[in-house]
Amino acid sequence: MLNVTVVSPEKTLFAGQVDSVFVPGKKGKFEILQNHAPIVSILTEGIVRCVGSETFEIAIKAGFVEVSNNEVSVCIEV
Template identity: 60%
Template sequence: MFLEIVTPEAILFSSEVDSLTVPGVNGEFQMLNNHAPVVSVLREGIVNIHIHSQTNIELDDLHGKLVPDEADDKILTLAISSGTLELNDNKAIILAD
C-alpha cells in the first residue's frame, strides 16, 4: 500500500508500506494491503508505519518527526495531535496536525 503523510508544513512521508496502525477516535486500528476503503478522524496518539526496509527512506531534518522504533527498525513512529485518514485503492493519505 502507498502512504502519504501531509502536515501544514510539509509532506513528511511518501512511500510504499507493508501496514499502517493509526489512533482512530474509536480506538487504534491497522490497515494492510487491499483493505476496504476507510475514512476516519484520528485522535492524539502514535502512527506506526511498518516498512519493508529503510533503504529508500530519508530521515533528515525535514522528516525529523518520524522516528525509528527502538525495538524494530522496520517500524517508523509519528506522534500526532489529530488528523484525518483516507484509504482507497491501496493508497492512504493522512492529513496530520
C-alpha cells in the same frame, strides 16, 4: 504493498510503500493492510506508525486518514 503519504500543514513527512499502517482512530487504534476497505476516519492523539522495509513513526495531536485502492493518505497535526 500500500502507497502511503503522511502530510502536515507545513510539509510531507513521509511518502513511500509499506506493508501496514497503524493509526489512532477516534473509536480506537486500528491497522490498515493491503486491500483494506475504503474508509475515511478521524484520528485522535496518539502514534501513527508505517511499517515496511523501514519504519516511520510520529506522535500526532489530531488528523484524518483516507484509504482507497491501497492508497493511504494521512493528514496530521503534530
